[in-house]
Amino acid sequence: MTQPKLDLLSVLVVEDSGFIRSVLTATLRAIGIGHAHAVASGADAIRWLEERRAALPPGAAPVDLILSDLVMPEVNGLMLLRWIRYSPKSPDKFLPVLMLSGAADRQYVEQARDLGATDFIAKPFSAHTIASRLLFAIARPRRFVLAKGYFGPDRRRADKPVAMDCRTTMPSEILVVHSASKARGIDRFPVIYFDLPNRLGAKAGLTPREPVPTLPPEVLAAAEEEIMNRAGDYAVWIGAEVDEMGRRVDRLPRDPEAVPGLLAHINRSAHEMRGQGGIFGYPLITLIAKSLYEATRGGQTVTANEHLLFKAHVDAIRAVMSGRVSGDGGATGKQLLASLDVAKRKYAKAAEAGGG
Numbered sequence: 001m002t003q004p005k006l007d008l009l010s011v012l013v014v015e016d017s018g019f020i021r022s023v024l025t026a027t028l029r030a031i032g033i034g035h036a037h038a039v040a041s042g043a044d045a046i047r048w049l050e051e052r053r054a055a056l057p058p059g060a061a062p063v064d065l066i067l068s069d070l071v072m073p074e075v076n077g078l079m080l081l082r083w084i085r086y087s088p089k090s091p092d093k094f095l096p097v098l099m100l101s102g103a104a105d106r107q108y109v110e111q112a113r114d115l116g117a118t119d120f121i122a123k124p125f126s127a128h129t130i131a132s133r134l135l136f137a138i139a140r141p142r143r144f145v146l147a148k149g150y151f152g153p154d155r156r157r158a159d160k161p162v163a164m165d166c167r168t169t170m171p172s173e174i175l176v177v178h179s180a181s182k183a184r185g186i187d188r189f190p191v192i193y194f195d196l197p198n199r200l201g202a203k204a205g206l207t208p209r210e211p212v213p214t215l216p217p218e219v220l221a222a223a224e225e226e227i228m229n230r231a232g233d234y235a236v237w238i239g240a241e242v243d244e245m246g247r248r249v250d251r252l253p254r255d256p257e258a259v260p261g262l263l264a265h266i267n268r269s270a271h272e273m274r275g276q277g278g279i280f281g282y283p284l285i286t287l288i289a290k291s292l293y294e295a296t297r298g299g300q301t302v303t304a305n306e307h308l309l310f311k312a313h314v315d316a317i318r319a320v321m322s323g324r325v326s327g328d329g330g331a332t333g334k335q336l337l338a339s340l341d342v343a344k345r346k347y348a349k350a351a352e353a354g355g356g
Contacts, residue, residue, distance in 0.1 A: 102275020
């Protein structure tokens with residue numbers, strides 16, 4: 001099997017967490033990507049792409065692939081994806097975009113798919129997952145489809161026959177565009193298929209008939225080790241994050257006017273923790289942060305019982321990190337989760353009874 005020439009490829013990482021941004025770029029370099037660029041927001045990505053396009057010869061791609069977080073303040077991953085696929089200023093509307101998020105809920109996956117995402121990677125991620133999704137996007141790009149309300153990769157993963165009486169579009173209504181096509185009369189067709197040459201596959205030295213390549217085990221092992229070597233940095237990072245989260249939770253009952261903004265910050269921090277704990281061997285953080293993320297979604301006011309529930313979550317995260325409770329935590333992990341479940345039942349019942 002031909003080994004892909006990943007050193008010839010470039011990837012733009014879009015991630016608002018500086019720590020995870022550095023982990024992702026290091027992982028990409030460890031699996032062999034030659035040029036791993038990084039920006040901190042969707043807005044920064046748009047500026048980077050526009051500036052890059054202006055500096056390159058006409059027709060040159062500013063980057064080969066984008067790996068973008070989904071939930072970010074202001075310009076999030078979905079807004080960036082919409083700009084890439086639909087904006088007249090987009091440097092390449094066919095650019096492969098892999099969405100990355102701890103919020104792997106069905107609604108987010110469907111939104112990303114409906115805006116033309118190439119693929120969706122859920123946090124916590126591994127070097128193997130990132131490598132396999134990248135290689136599949138490079139070796140097996142799906143044809144692009146332009147139809148009413150949609151432009152992006154064909155959402156059908158398999159080319160299965162469709163019974164004629166089930167079709168909503170007849171074959172005669174579909175125009176297939178190849179690179180050499182002049183595509184005259186394109187406006188007369190409700191559906192356009194873009195069957196274009198696989199530019200990335202050719203750049204990486206792959207041929208269409210080859211199976212999707214895999215990386216040597218030693219390369220993947222080195223990339224996984226690169227991630228795990230940052231576990232100590234993660235413990236320091238999350239310690240500072242949970243302290244800041246705790247201060248915001250403490251402010252909730254004292255500053256009613258600031259509650260919506262404080263809850264939004266707490267929710268976003270919980271979302272980040274939800275997607276990161278499992279990467280570095282702390283799956284309990286993922287479970288606790290997911291619970292806090294769900295408890296703080298869309299809130300505008302906070303009852304006394306909700307405040308106590310939020311504090312219980314913060315205390316549980318602190319307990320995991322102060323005790324370095326890795327894996328499932330054994331008896332200690334079970335006790336922590338059981339205590340959190342007791343708090344959730346207690347405060348939920350009190351709220352239903354009108355307490356707080």
